[in-house]
Amino acid sequence: MTLTLQGVGYRYVGADQPSLLGIDLELHDGEVVGVVGASEAGKTTLCLVASGLAPRTVGGRIRGSILLDGENVDAWPMHRLSGRIGMGFQNPSTQLSQVAGTVFEEVAFGPMNFGLPRDDVVARTWQALHALRIDDLAERDPQRLSGGQQQLVAMAGLLALRPAHLVLDEPTAQLDPAGTRLVADAIAALAADGASILVAEQKTDLLAEVTARVVVLDNGRVALAGLAGEVLADPRLTQLGVSPPSAVRLRRAAEAAGIDPARLRG
């Protein structure tokens, strides 16, 4: 199922400037697309719009169209969209429902809300836990897990709804290196399974590992878009307020000093 944004613009309630302008974006089945940009460039807004939370839950005005497999979803209510597009947030603990005593119940929360038959709920929950390799966390108390683990539980909770696409807004922003590693590995595993993910991140090293395509936002518009390898090595990245991956930076420093980058490979 393809998620398409056509000429999408968005303005928050009470804002005098739009936060997004003329966004054209396509997310196909089995693709992982990264979104980068300076702070306030519109990454979070893009995630909220792509998942439908803006304008449905957040308010505000949207322009342009959002299509799922060619069908316009403007009129879809939030609960219908949440079955197709799952959104993950930066803060690991605010995504927990707080009514689940175990990780299993936490992950089952979504399917339970959809009134699916009990067997289905159980099967989907185990599948989601398995896809994220957190089967052994099933009986743990979600509120006692580390930030990284909580993010994985949150992602499993989204996956249990079998969404067509996953939208993740800076999932590692509040995590320590161990947590970041956990989430990065999970995204890579999901990608290998053929998942369709839109992930906004500041950490370009992480995106270099897991994404196929990258979109660069600048002041609410798409400034650059293309294959991850090309975009992340683009010299304009720094001006746009994004720090290139370590390898790219090192290579550039070498070139600037007149040293052949091949020497870096030793």
Add this chain to the structure above:
Amino acid sequence: MARRERLTDSSLKRRGVPESVGHPGPSAYHRLNPLTKGTLATVTAIAAVVLGGLIGPALLVLVAVIAPATVAGVLVRLIRTALLLALPIAISAFLVNLFFFPDGVTVLVRLGPITATAEGLAFALEILARIVAISGAVTLFYLTTPPADLVVDLERRGVSPRIGFVANASVQTVPAMVERAVQITAAQRARGLDTEGSLWRRVRGIVPIVGPVILGSIAEVEERTMALEARGFTRPGRRTLLWSPPDSAFQSALRWGLLVALLALIVARMTGVWA
């Protein structure tokens, strides 16, 4: 999503719901349906008020509080908790009635301007018995019924899940706000806010703490709401429940029986059949 479908993976299918989910209580009393336990507590409390004298409430406490508590193995905890709950009210109610009972005539002891009377003592004891019965009944319910059990049971009977959710979330908000307030206080103290000085200084210091606590709590509620919506919480219609506390025809009959008995007791008292 173009993922390998795993529904045919038999090992995943064979796994049921993990043991920890909806774990049955440790005793036969714990395993009673929450509504049954709740009905028992409510009927006991009301009956204690309606019944006069000392013997009635005392019997109630024995049969409806102490006996089940023993079966449930929570007797010691119950006594401790119920006492804690009831003590302040009990002491003040007892003393007020002992010394200031309006129809008191027979003097027991005189302490300066105030007098303890025998009639006052009798009444005070009756009040005490009722307080003990009520706090005992409520505590027994609280100790043998996890809130999640009650919420899930109500949902099964048709109560909107949002009600249970709001109740649960409200309870959880308090420790979260306290923790936030602690953090914010530390940050402001690190900027020289004086929390160890004079009372006036400490009062002035409330604004830099309360502001961020409230704003932060509101922002957190917004985020939580979005996350819940993103998982279909606002979808109309019934939810599937993974488990719910078991109920039985016998328990249902018992609940109705208790309610009828209570009604009969109230009528009997009101019409003077039983003085």
Add this chain to the structure above:
Amino acid sequence: MVELRAEGLVHIYRTGDVRALDAVDIVIEAGERVALIGQNGSGKTTLVRHLNGLLRPTEGRVLLDGTDAKSHTVAQLASRVGLVFQDPDRQIFAGSVRAEVEFGPRNLGRSGRALRSAVADALTATGLAGEEATNPYDLGQSRRKLLALASVLAMRTPVLVLDEPTTGQDARGIERVQGVVEAAAGEGRTVIAISHDMRFVAETFERVIVMRAGRIILDGSSAEAFAASSWEALRSTYLQPTLAAEVGDRLGLGSTPTDAALIESLRAG
């Protein structure tokens, strides 16, 4: 300028019997730039909270220029040690940027011209000059974090402690923070930062202290901390050396924590 010393510092939180700090000894001279690294729970935050009295030792002592911190209140210590917390939203309360930044120095008794210039300097250093009247919540997350930094900078303390100053920051924000650290060090102020951003650590700090389970497992120069011999210690606390350090080691160039150091070695060699 202030010398910081911890002697046999032990801290056990009231809630448990875990030694959050297990007999830590440390000396930080005035003007040093120190990075404190280690995973969550290693004791870094516990340690820095002893420096301004928010936490008091269970055993051992903390000395500022030879005086025991015990004899001062937190409000008094705030004039010597400024601590910037990780989450700006757990601190910001004022309706305007100016009021927010004024709060700290006012508490320390500054007023009039001294106050105005402290605030102006802090805003310039963090790129917020011109936003005096702006509501902090109209600034983005990244700039609010810089605002929190500015509000402690304005206190002009001889010691500056930063708790994860670069998390949630974009590239420009990180550059600003680096600028602030360098300027502060240039004025002879001590700067201590807790961070897990290894590149930021390598590029900005001359001394690196690695903590694990309440103890210091490594304390040395940046070059020592990123040398291959230290990698095992780093990895034991879930940290990775920088790419420059890894490449430098692979090419047999010794310890090259930063891109610049690596390039220098290649040029020389």
